[in-house]
Amino acid sequence: MDLWANLAHGFSVALTFNNLLFCLIGCIIGTAIGVLPGIGPVATISLLLPITFGQPATTAIIMLAGIYYGAQYGGSTTAILLNLPGEVSSVVTTLEGYKMARRGRAGAALTVAALASFFAGCVSTVLVAASGPLLTSVALSFGPADYFSLMLLGLIISAVLAQGSVVKSIGMVVFGVALGLVGTDVQTGQQRFTFGIPELSDGIGFVSIAMGMFGIAEIILNLEKPEARSVMSGKVGSLMMTREEVRRSIPSVLRGTTVGSLLGILPGGGAALSSFGSYMMERKISKGRHEFGTGAIEGVAGPESANNAASQTSFIPLLTLGIPANAVMALMVGALIIQGIQPGPRMVEAQPDLFWGLIASMWIGNLMLLVINLPMIGLWVKLLAIPYRHMYPSILIFCAIGVYSLQNNVFDVYQTVFFGLFGYLCSKLRLEPAPMLIGFVLGPMMEEHLRRAMLLSRGDVMVFVQRPISATMLAIGAIALIAMLMPNIRKGKDKALLE
């Protein structure tokens, strides 16, 4: 079968020394920032984007992907041991994981978290490999109108699933699209909204926005609230799980992997949403549900497999359709575009090294993570001894050098300061930055598809509802919007995201 030949090719790419090295570096950095609260994958990836430009595209993406799924592993460690979620996606792990640690089963909780993540990672990688070529062949029959509707659907769902008010999130999406308009118009060459500034003729720097809104704004917000670092009490204990614990975890891992894989593909979904979805499910239907609240192993196994599965399946829409499902994937689009690769359905065929190499590297990366996490847990926990006052100047300096080195221009540095202040304002007004970033990335592509679609249809708007694919996308988007207007569903979502 073709799949095997492709996978073999992927492994031959991923197993080169350079790619292995950067996969390892990505996994280590990912675990580190997963352990450390106060810096997340979005900030780290935007921070490291400039460093990857010197690398070949495949190596760069392999490393950045390693950071994303590595963070899911690392986040669970502090959640279990210290009741301190290193990432949003491990918030629910604290609920049962920390209780298990208090009962003296910390070692078992860590083991099940790592093994569940590993299993989910392997399964979801197969899913990415299998669905890639399939979805790509579907996507190749898309016309401009279908693309436009698909992107619109992606934007709507990412806004609907974002935290807080849906209208404000959609507003932020449109805001992002508007920022994406700055620069030279592709078809006529006219400068739009550049105020005569030559630096803006290529558009606002993507890295500046990401670093400002996610890097600097996060530093400011962390500095504002007093530091709360708990110290680990008690011992990790034996890493071995009892037979009973293994038996109880297996169905939860299977369910978690399924939930995570499905929710990861959704635009706006991703690790955080799926770990919560899995937790809710385990609390309702697992055999150990009456033990929830006292340290049920199902409550660790399910969510931990779900968040890792989701962090990998969220690559599916990116690699096959060129549509980012969440803010991390929006950064990947940015990384690809800067490398001169247009994400889209042709990528699987045009860049087989990248697609299959990335898939193979995910497998290898998951294995590496298992090895660097379990035996070295003590080492990772020691990272927490670094006070934030030493971390934030370092992050700041890395951001500054990175953003300058993009084009050797200080304008980018000042631009980043503006977006940092703006990001702070947004968080105070409860405006979500992630939908804005996705809007900013998709905006220029949407404009192009819209113009092309309207040209082909001779100015007839009906083309969007006459083409079946496009009409389906718009219908799903409309249903999602209407569903959010229903008070019951909206309350359910708010509850799900707030807890």
Added chain:
Amino acid sequence: MKLNTKDLLSAGLFIAFAVVGLWLNQDHNLGTARRMGPGYMPMLTFWLLIGLGCIVLLLGLFNGPDPLAKWSSAEIGFLIAGPVVGVVVGMIAARIPGFPSAGWNAFGIGLFVGCLVAAVPPGWRALFLPSAAFTLFGLALEPLGFLVAIIAAVICSAFADKEHLERPLGVAGLCTFLCALCWAIFIRYLDIRVPLWPQL
């Protein structure tokens, strides 16, 4: 009262941004729906943003109360003074020949001074000192070199955290560590093109 201040301000932000955008968009040819000009998509986007802003505004009248944190009068005063002083200083710098007016320097000087002024009340330090440090790095990098820029930015940002002030040695250690680390990564390994030492 059920006013949601945060929503009302968000709505204001959306609408103001969109109105300015529409006004600037008058320069661009709209074209027709069939052959869209450069101004067509901006027009759609900004009108959509105005519409959404109005919905947020209407909802914000009823779904509150959600007030902003209370600001002291000093905080409000310096928040206004910062940008004003920044703009004035930037405009003055642009008229001084030599370094202050070259390239983006006048802009950077204005931004830096503005952030510093706004950082006078303790409540704003976490917000404006890291921003000032970031700007300072940009200002110092080309004339004074990579290492001086790192040290200046670290010291400036250190003032944002009270504990740093009690431990000057810690800051010095951090400067040394970051200089060495950044030199190894960015100069030695990635070989980015920046001056390392002051350019005399």
